[in-house]
Amino acid sequence: MSRRTVFFVSDQTGVTAETMGHSLLTQFEGLEFRAVTLPFISTVDKAEEAVRRINRAAAEEGARPIIFSTLVQDELREIFVTRANALFLDFFAAFVGPLEAELQTRSTHRAGRAHGIADLAAYTTRINATNYALANDDGAGGDYEHADVILVGVSRSGKTPTCLYMALQYGIFAANYPLTDEDLEAGTLPARLEAHRRKLYGLTIKPERLHQIRSERRPESRYASRQQVQFELRAAEALFQRYGIPVIDTTECSIEEIASRILNNTGIERRLRP
């Protein structure tokens, strides 16, 4: 079967179109797709150029492409509907009608500001949360007073990217602390962390996976060895249990999933909506 090209078409960044398209395509296993994002399609000229590109792909591949569109302006959508040799999946058309009826309000049909800058307050929240995550990463900083959550776990269990993601996506103040050999051997938390016990959330991971991840970084090292990894994870899990710290196993989880599960389990309020 020939490979299909999938186009994500948007008058803005294309993030929504990509997210929705990707989510749907994962429902079709075993098929191969080539993904192309066409963002900022905000004029007739750009729309016509996009259609030419889409039609070239159709001709070259002998299978019509799939378009995931979040375009909102009727004039631009029309160009794709009438001229593109493609399956046009129109996010806007599918849902705006029912929403207008329900809300008894006409939508603006104006180019989305979904990922535009909302206001200075929201921007500031996001930047402050990101700076907080950077300043309180990997045991540094230690400003746990202002933390919404403090992730604890051994090296490479996923703490740093999860904190950054929570900051950027949700404006959450997330610190992280890597359990040291001393912490693990003593089986106790440093006093400055214990004072904020209720904010702690443990990350763990399967030993084999951690061995793989650490081996990518320092092959053949003691740090990456099965024995060391097993010791650290067992000691960390014992410590979590001792202090009653909730734990998530990150082995099968993406960063999005880790972040969502922690928010869901703790009830921490998002300061920002995507």
Added chain:
Amino acid sequence: MSRRTVFFVSDQTGVTAETMGHSLLTQFEGLEFRAVTLPFISTVDKAEEAVRRINRAAAEEGARPIIFSTLVQDELREIFVTRANALFLDFFAAFVGPLEAELQTRSTHRAGRAHGIADLAAYTTRINATNYALANDDGAGGDYEHADVILVGVSRSGKTPTCLYMALQYGIFAANYPLTDEDLEAGTLPARLEAHRRKLYGLTIKPERLHQIRSERRPESRYASRQQVQFELRAAEALFQRYGIPVIDTTECSIEEIASRILNNTGIERRLRP
């Protein structure tokens, strides 16, 4: 008019439902919504509990809620369709039919792995890109050999969050370098940056906005003063022009938008899809 509650319902993280819902609701200006995410609705019990919660909101607010759903299992969707007193916007139903027809393949109807961990390679790319951004943030590191892009600009023009976002979202290796007073006064780039001129991308921002942002951080400081801000921005823009560095004005842009525009303008390939 009464406030509506909007529920984002998913068998996974809810990120797709939130993204699509938010994008649609921005089309309705002046209305107020309360957003609640109900992720990991993966069993009949959880679905029934979610419906009870939704129906409570309907009763309390006197207006039926809106549900943005990315549920894929028929059994669970059915519970919402038949029992929830709400407008049920069904992402799956809207698009999977046409996709199945087009691809001549049945979809799996299995709980999404859209934000599940794809494979070790993708995970590693993402983590490596994040570590790269952290190590080469704010002029540190200087491993420009491995950079996909190097953002340059004055302090608080948006460099750091944009680099982190590009790493987490797209697996791109993005470094950033803050123009110093010496750089600005000399009107030249440090030699180690000049060697990678083709990778440079300038960020600029309107003086009034930068004054606001810096004032949040250090009120009444020279750093935040209108005079200093204006000097730095003028000198930075002159420097961008001198070296032929492409520039984006971040004043009205979200981080998503800055990242998308840079990718779109440079043609840098994404290493990851959302």
